[in-house]
Amino acid sequence: MSTPEHSPLGKSTIYADRYDPSLLFPIPRAGKRGEIGVAEPLPFHGVDIWNAYELSWLDLRGKPVVALAEFRVPAASPNIIESKSFKLYLNGFAQERIADATTLAATLTRDLSAAAGAVVDVKLRDANAAAYAVTDLDGHPLDGQDIAIDHYGPPQADFLHADVSANPIEETVVSHLLRSNCPVTGQPDWGSVQIAYRGAPIDYAGLLRYLVSFRDHNEFHEQCVERIFVDVMQRCAPQELSVHARYTRRGGLDINPFRSSMPATPANSRTVRQ
Template sequence: MQNLTPEHSPLGKTVSYQDQYDPSLLFPIARQTKREEIGVEEAALPFAGIDIWTGFELSWLNPRGKPQVGIATFRIPAASPRLIESKSFKLYLNSYNQTRMDSVNALAAQLARDLSEAAGAEVDVSIALPPAFAAEQVCELAGECLDDLDIAVDNYAPCPEVLKADATEIVSETLCSNLLKSNCLVTGQPDWGSVSIRYTGPKIDREALLRYLIGFRQHNEFHEQCVERIFVDVLRACAPTQLTVYARYTRRGGLDINPWRSNFEAAPQDNVRTARQ
């Protein structure tokens, strides 16, 4: 599959919504281009990870033409060569609106095939049907929240130089913030999120970390790219031996994106949405 660039995506453009199945709507983008900006080599990723997407507006027709609805969870490996641009993802999901499917299992299998081809790696798909909706949970990210720190802020661009840690004090802790905001790489629309940072290593200066996270406020990058930038900057500046960065962004167009990157944990936490999602 050819590598496409963000400016050629449907973002920021007027498009017609297709309501019949059309996998060609998916727009994959090579991850490596942005990873090169932060000095990450494709053959030696400093993290493992996954991008957890939740599709809240999934609908299709059963064999008799009756509409069905579900909440889908998509897990795309961070090691996949391509991410999928979110508007194209939404357009693709909408193409099922008037498409008849034999069963929910057939739908999940078809979604997995198309998304795996677009991403270049196996994508896991699960679909919750209405009887399971009542079990959906709301839970905030783990960690001690930094947001009440009384700090002055005058920089709203990523600045890893502000990060610092005390090498004389080794700790294991989880810190979090709800003040993460970045902007879409193409349209500049705001992306709102929360982030949790779990680490073992020299104690990170909390005020410095909060200033750094707030520094994404006017930064244009996709969700996945922001989380990888945070991971790499903290790893280089603070030298933790273990590090996990997990962000949950509020939904747009019925989709949320929740990137998770770690150099020591085997799997992300459950896909439990926050109150803002």
């Protein structure tokens, strides 16, 4: 009979509880962007919104303090930050004595900006406050379609098409069936995605089949959203396009990439799944 000690469960990971910015592990965006034909100047605007729910430190008298944090990493930054390294870095403040939240925010801004290669916006919020609204993603739901699906990877852009003979429309659609896998750990990443566009009507069945085709795909959250943006833009040619994914949290962090053909500042409202 298998027992936990002989399984992948419970393997030790060293969680430092002292400040160590070297724990942050940046990954250049350029490699994956090259795979989907994205080069400078970028064909989109955007931001990666991270929410942290497990942030704590000590005040100067040794009493623990907890807070919620929002981090906005610009899509134009040269690097993403690997999520486990981000978690380990944040955990490193657990036993550090810090004067106040303003001092901590300045440290976070400096370190994360250095890792990302661009200025990261940092906001800390009192954990006792109603910091984030919980809401549904607006848009027409795609998931109720009565269709057969048998392709789960790699992502299949051929599923996408728009009716160019129809009058252009402006609409927003939503699916909660997005799933991909972390390329580092192999763990599944579960998310909801909102696609807003103006242009020829996009076929719903093809779009849902396309989104489900990420199910066995190994790629970071940010890379999946950029792939979706590029594929929809190339196959359906909308005049305007925005893609916003809201992923469920892992290790106290959720990641919510947003890419748009127009300059925009997305809201940071949690879905029920988050």
